[in-house]
Amino acid sequence: MSNIKELDTKYHLSPMSDWRSIADEGGRTLISRAEGIYLWDTNGRKYLDSMSGLWCVNVGYSCKPVKEAVARQLEILPYYNAFFKTSNLPVANLSKLLSSLCPGDISHFFYGNSGSDANDTVFKLVRAYWQSLEQPQKRVFISRKNSYHGSTVLAAALGGMDSMHALNDLKFEDIHHIAQPYSFDAGRPYNDESFGLECAAALEQKIQELGAENVAAFIGEPIQGAGGVIIPPDSYWPEVQKITKKYNILLISDEVICGFGRTGKWFGGDNWRVKPDIMTMAKGITSGYMPLSAVGISDAVYAVLTNQKKEFSHGYTYSSHPVACEAALANLNYIMETELLETLSEDIIPYFHAKGQELTGHPIVGEVRFKGMLMAFELVANKETRQRFKEDIASICRDFCLDIGFIMRACKHTMVIAPPLIISKEEIDTLFLMILQSFDKTFKKSQGV
Numbered sequence: 001m002s003n004i005k006e007l008d009t010k011y012h013l014s015p016m017s018d019w020r021s022i023a024d025e026g027g028r029t030l031i032s033r034a035e036g037i038y039l040w041d042t043n044g045r046k047y048l049d050s051m052s053g054l055w056c057v058n059v060g061y062s063c064k065p066v067k068e069a070v071a072r073q074l075e076i077l078p079y080y081n082a083f084f085k086t087s088n089l090p091v092a093n094l095s096k097l098l099s100s101l102c103p104g105d106i107s108h109f110f111y112g113n114s115g116s117d118a119n120d121t122v123f124k125l126v127r128a129y130w131q132s133l134e135q136p137q138k139r140v141f142i143s144r145k146n147s148y149h150g151s152t153v154l155a156a157a158l159g160g161m162d163s164m165h166a167l168n169d170l171k172f173e174d175i176h177h178i179a180q181p182y183s184f185d186a187g188r189p190y191n192d193e194s195f196g197l198e199c200a201a202a203l204e205q206k207i208q209e210l211g212a213e214n215v216a217a218f219i220g221e222p223i224q225g226a227g228g229v230i231i232p233p234d235s236y237w238p239e240v241q242k243i244t245k246k247y248n249i250l251l252i253s254d255e256v257i258c259g260f261g262r263t264g265k266w267f268g269g270d271n272w273r274v275k276p277d278i279m280t281m282a283k284g285i286t287s288g289y290m291p292l293s294a295v296g297i298s299d300a301v302y303a304v305l306t307n308q309k310k311e312f313s314h315g316y317t318y319s320s321h322p323v324a325c326e327a328a329l330a331n332l333n334y335i336m337e338t339e340l341l342e343t344l345s346e347d348i349i350p351y352f353h354a355k356g357q358e359l360t361g362h363p364i365v366g367e368v369r370f371k372g373m374l375m376a377f378e379l380v381a382n383k384e385t386r387q388r389f390k391e392d393i394a395s396i397c398r399d400f401c402l403d404i405g406f407i408m409r410a411c412k413h414t415m416v417i418a419p420p421l422i423i424s425k426e427e428i429d430t431l432f433l434m435i436l437q438s439f440d441k442t443f444k445k446s447q448g449v
């Protein structure tokens with residue numbers, strides 16, 4: 001087995017990785033098998049996966065209907081493109097189903113393979129929209145600092161991650177970033193109405209500064225995931241929606257993490273009755289079993305884009321892929337038929353939240369916040385002042401988690417979890433015992449014990 005590890009180190013360039021450190025440390029952990037909410041590596045070690053892979057394996061790793069649907073579709077039609085006036089049954093059926101699930105009148109869908117390529121699609125759709133309305137000067141996108149919209153050049157530029165901007169020198173004059181609604185970081189109480197309104201006002205100020213006639217769209221994740229599960233105050237999204245309407249700016253909701261049950265509702269924006277003009281979807285659409293993304297547009301946006309005959313010169317070889325679309329259909333039908341979201345709301349989410357709340361008293365935890373099946377723990381050196389640790393305490397904590405036998409993600413000073421939606425109460429008990437152990441060990445280490 002070590003031979004394979006050596007080969008992996010030598011030939012495989014893994015994403016978001018420091019390859020030099022991986023080589024120095026003797027290679028990566030090879031994951032060989034998964035079941036339910038658990039993973040196993042090639043040494044037979046078992047890990048509870050509290051991150052659903054990368055926030056995507058919503059139905060867990062053992063969903064037979066999705067596996068069978070993929071196998072069936074591979075036999076029938078493994079691939080054909082949708083470029084030249086052809087389509088296929090799975091994509092037609094999936095589009096119909098998505099139109100019934102999406103908020104408002106989002107009912108037309110363009111497909112790709114990842115959240116990143118979907119946001120690139122969004123950018124071009126928005127350009128085409130304003131050109132169609134003969135307002136081509138409306139070019140500017142407003143996004144938030146510390147947001148994540150993907151890893152392609154454009155999606156990373158839309159995002160507000162300092163590290164990605166610094167590495168890639170992503171200065172686009174048509175992309176501007178405003179403050180994020182991160183109350184803990186701003187020293188504000190959780191779900192503070194006035195803080196939500198202040199953060200929304202930052203959008204209005206930016207629009208006025210740039211001139212509404214130049215601003216095309218505002219893009220945001222309903223809850224910032226990779227930024228550290230940043231849950232905005234309840235006042236934030238309704239106010240943002242009002243502002244985008246007032247200034248005639250398209251509202252884009254990036255539902256790549258929040259979509260398909262992650263927050264207990266079909267979409268994250270549903271928590272605040274957000275009715276976007278455009279939506280980005282990926283990850284949970286197939287629970288990660290096949291790569292697929294979708295961009296949904298409203299009837300109004302569709303009407304503008306089709307007000308004249310003009311090709312939308314954009315597409316991917318695997319757009320509308322029949323196997324990926326069939327996987328999505330099976331995944332979404334499974335969620336509906338098993339009434340997974342109902343079980344979550346009535347039973348699992350309240351239990352999950354109560355368990356999280358028990359950790360608020362831990363000496364290293366400054367705040368526990370949650371929405372649906374998303375949860376964040378702010379790690380602090382001083383609970384009263386919210387002072388952070390000087391060292392990279394979250395990475396230290398993440399390494400303890402792996403030693404203990406579970407996977408929890410570190411986002412700067414914050415530990416985050418987003419377990420598969422099929423997790424049971426017993427498994428939640430196990431998870432929180434492990435989290436407690438990891439916090440205890442991290443606290444001891446911070447005290448030099």
Ligand SMILES: Cc1ncc(COP(=O)(O)O)c(C=O)c1O
Nearest residue numbers: 114115116148149150221256257
């Ligand atoms: C909100 C959001 N948008 C877009 C993306 C990019 O998706 P992908 O990694 O599939 O390109 C991510 C990935 O984590 C995300 O969290």
